[in-house]
Amino acid sequence: MxxxxxxxxxxxxxxxxxxxxxxxxxxxxxxxxxxxxxxxxxxxxxxxxxxxxxxxxxxxxxxxxxxxxxxxxxxxxxxxxxxxxxxxxxxxxxxxxxQSIEYGVHMSKLINENHVEESREDDEDDRDE
Structure with a gap:
């Protein structure tokens, strides 16, 4: 089998x-x-x-x-x-x-943090112009 x-x-x-x-x-x-x-x-x-x-x-x-x-x-x-x-x-x-679920939650959290930082940087760049 x-x-x-x-x-x-x-x-x-x-x-x-x-x-x-x-x-x-x-x-x-x-x-x-x-x-x-x-x-x-x-x-x-x-x-x-x-x-x-x-x-x-x-x-x-x-x-x-x-x-x-x-x-x-x-x-x-x-x-x-x-x-x-x-x-x-x-x-x-x-x-x-x-540990795969815990790892997935951790990676998702890191991605969200990175996304928030990038959007802040974009907002700051828009204000500078």
Missing amino acids: RKNSIKNTRINSEVQRELANIIRGEIKDPRIHPLTSVVTVEVAPDLKTCKAYISVLGDQEAQGKTLEGLNSAVGYIRRQLAKNLNLRNTPEIRFIMD
Whole structure:
């Protein structure tokens, strides 16, 4: 089975949806930040392993604690995943912190600051003339 097959894409989206539901509604660990989202999931074609990219809206400490909490609850999450999804194998989950949203917000902020500075310079040039 190819990595980008329709079946694999469908499995990725189902696992992502279920992981998000489990993290949001079933885990009671106080270390897990309430604004935690599952950005994307990559399940291996043999259904043995799964990389779950997690995004946390918060500081570095909240991200670290959330990752720690998720890693300690990985057995429970995998058991719930097996119960909710009918897969041949339940993948072993590895959580990875995804910084792409935070990076995008940072870059957008820099672009906006640069745009504001340029418009100020243009206004000053117009006044000088």
